Amino acid sequence: MSKELTAFERSDGRWGLRNHVLILPLHSAFSATARKIADESNGAVAVSHDWSGEVDGDFDRIVKTISGFAANPNNFATIFITIGTPNELGIIELARKLGLSKAEVLNVAELGSMGKIAEIGLQMANSLLKEAKAVSRISAPWSAIKLGQECGGSDALSGITANPALGVASDRLVELGASSVLGETTEILGAEHLLAARAITPEIGARIVETVARYERSINYEGIDMRGAQPSRGNIEGGLTTLEEKSLGAAKKAGSAQFSGVFEFADQVTKPGLYFMDTPGHDTEQLTGYGAGGINIIVFTTGRGTPTGSAIVPTIKVATNTTMADAIPDLIDLNAGTIADGLKTLSDVGGELFDLILEVANGQLTKAEKGLHHEFSLSRMYNTIIR
Amino acid sequence: MSMKGFDHGNRGIGIRNHQLILPSVVCSTRVSSRIAKEMDAITFAHQHGCGFIGNDVGRITDFFAALANHPNVSSTLVVGLGCETLQGNELAAKLLSKNKSTNYLVTQESGGVQGTVNSGVAAATELKAKYPTPQVVLPRLHLGIDLSDDNIKVDEIVSALTEVGVDITVAASHKNSGLNFSDLMEAGVHVILSFPDRNQPPSGFPLIPTINVASGSPLHTAISQDFDLSADSSPEEIMEKINSVVNGELTKVEAIGAGEIIAGREVRSV
Incomplete structure (x- = not known):
């Protein structure tokens, strides 16, 4: 029998698997101060980014990403650093609407200097951390788990070991009532018809196909054939031959459950079931988009190995092969290469991964969390040079 | 100098x-x-x-x-x-x-x-x-000016600096200091004199000390302590600050380790 799931219940009924105090700069110029506060605090986390208030074609996407990330249920509280422009204050409002109950605001124009921000921010962070510590985990339903699936640095074993093992764990979670999300539109290109056939309605199937077609149009519009850039050089060195082969392997992460719907980038994941979200394959943009959509735990399969993590969403790394898992052990949480080695079955490793997801959900730290890998990237659709 | x-x-x-x-x-x-x-x-x-x-x-x-x-x-x-x-x-x-x-x-x-x-x-x-x-003597200084605020006139300071033999590159193509900094970096400037937009805070770039000059805007006035130079600085005061920074004085953003890079992109990420 599985162990019980415990989590932090938020005032709006959402569940957090972590209890972070996040320092979030609403302007790139405050990134250094946000990092400084987090570094000097008793355990707050911070992110850095390169947005400085531009209102261009990507404005809505950036606002959605930052506000959603701030409101992720894994955050006990978010401390915003702002110059106080209406657009920045709008992001804070939006985060509150999304369910962020503890939003603290450090307004630079009111406080007068970055030095003051750093000083007050540190006191504020430590006092919130103290409050956060006083909150306990309680027994939670399986629907508390919002799992994001990700792969990066794929190799020839991805589609045989780690991805299908994640599929086994995902199927089991979906059956129990959790949410599970497949993303990376880039990486299902060529496999979309197989996923569409698993949609609960023809309309949802058509949306999966259209999301991929729309993606390909947005790239072709730039005069580039995706098939010239994918699989990436790292994938080819890892033994993958074509984009379709990569996609067929990537889609294995989603197991065999039916798709209950399609999300746009960073849409809020509220209901149980298996979903597809339109995200870039770019690892940290996807991690960030998942966090913005309220996903509270991520499984990241990798063939080549990557240290990447999120400031607020625990990210479990699953190796596709034993050679890599042995060579870079401090960034791998589970080795699925044992399937290819003939030591374990797919169902064994799928079960181990399910158990690990539960342990991590209950508070066990991932390698990326221990290493303080807090990457954050804003996904953009448009040219950023002409502003 | x-x-x-x-x-x-x-x-x-x-x-x-x-x-x-x-x-x-x-x-x-x-x-x-x-x-x-x-x-x-x-x-x-x-x-x-x-x-x-x-x-x-x-x-x-x-x-x-x-x-x-x-x-x-x-x-x-x-x-x-x-x-x-x-x-x-x-x-x-x-x-x-x-x-x-x-x-x-x-x-x-x-x-x-x-x-x-x-x-x-x-x-x-x-x-x-x-x-x-x-350690050597710098034979010739290359100064970059970020003119994100196009209301600011820099003719006077440019001619004063040119007169003492300073090479100057002005970046004014963007209303965004970060993108202007990138252009100035690629031009190889040693130090940047930044006039941020009136509604933008002071900012910096890694490797290149950035001297921020305030405008008289409400935001800049409210956070005047974070600027190296006030809006009413004379060309002499600006030159004196440049001289001190060139000789090792840390600028305000340098001192707090600020400096994000903003590298322009043409195509959406994949």
């Missing part, structure tokens, strides 16, 4: 003596920051190097190469992950063709995070020992 400089060989004579730990991909920014902290070197977070296509691959590679070849850089350690689009070894090879004081390493071949940090610190220490930097 009498100006202290650091002879950085093919990179030129700089006004700072920074070792650069250059993450060639977002995935190695954390490892780079750990190495940089041990070495008291400069690094920065960014989101580039992978998941991108078309002209952006060459554009970002050139941007990183220009950063590493900047005259304020003493030596460069490129830190890659291994499987990314922008290959660290190719970037390093490109840099090495111009500057010997360059090395690179890759996390996937260095035993993981701790292994890369250890090898990185060793490699960076070796670079420092192997390529010492003689």
Whole structure:
């Protein structure tokens, strides 16, 4: 029998698997101060980014990403650093609407200097951390788990070991009532018809196909054939031959459950079931988009190995092969290469991964969390040079 | 002006003596920051190097190469992950063709995070020992002016500086200081005089000291302490500040370690 799931219940009924105090700069110029506060605090986390208030074609996407990330249920509280422009204050409002109950605001124009921000921010962070510590985990339903699936640095074993093992764990979670999300539109290109056939309605199937077609149009519009850039050089060195082969392997992460719907980038994941979200394959943009959509735990399969993590969403790394898992052990949480080695079955490793997801959900730290890998990237659709 | 400089060989004579730990991909920014902290070197977070296509691959590679070849850089350690689009070894090879004081390493071949940090610190220490930097007199200063606020007139300060033999590049193509800083970096300026937009805070760039001059806007007035110079500074005061910064005084953003890079992109990420 599985162990019980415990989590932090938020005032709006959402569940957090972590209890972070996040320092979030609403302007790139405050990134250094946000990092400084987090570094000097008793355990707050911070992110850095390169947005400085531009209102261009990507404005809505950036606002959605930052506000959603701030409101992720894994955050006990978010401390915003702002110059106080209406657009920045709008992001804070939006985060509150999304369910962020503890939003603290450090307004630079009111406080007068970055030095003051750093000083007050540190006191504020430590006092919130103290409050956060006083909150306990309680027994939670399986629907508390919002799992994001990700792969990066794929190799020839991805589609045989780690991805299908994640599929086994995902199927089991979906059956129990959790949410599970497949993303990376880039990486299902060529496999979309197989996923569409698993949609609960023809309309949802058509949306999966259209999301991929729309993606390909947005790239072709730039005069580039995706098939010239994918699989990436790292994938080819890892033994993958074509984009379709990569996609067929990537889609294995989603197991065999039916798709209950399609999300746009960073849409809020509220209901149980298996979903597809339109995200870039770019690892940290996807991690960030998942966090913005309220996903509270991520499984990241990798063939080549990557240290990447999120400031607020625990990210479990699953190796596709034993050679890599042995060579870079401090960034791998589970080795699925044992399937290819003939030591374990797919169902064994799928079960181990399910158990690990539960342990991590209950508070066990991932390698990326221990290493303080807090990457954050804003996904953009448009040219950023002409502003 | 009498100006202290650091002879950085093919990179030129700089006004700072920074070792650069250059993450060639977002995935190695954390490892780079750990190495940089041990070495008291400069690094920065960014989101580039992978998941991108078309002209952006060459554009970002050139941007990183220009950063590493900047005259304020003493030596460069490129830190890659291994499987990314922008290959660290190719970037390093490109840099090495111009500057010997360059090395690179890759996390996937260095035993993981701790292994890369250890090898990185060793490699960076070796670079420092192997390529010492003689202190010299800076023969000619190259100043960059970020004119994000187009209401500001700089003719007076430009002519005063030109008169004393300072080369000047003005970047005014963008209303965004970050993008102007990138253009100025690629032009190889030693120091930046920034006039941010009236509704923007002061900001900085890694490697290049940035002197922020306030406008009289309500925001700038409210945070006047964060500016190096006030809106009513005379050309003499501006020149005096430039002189002190060139000779080692830290600017306000330099002192707090601020400095994000904003590298333009043509194509959506993939």
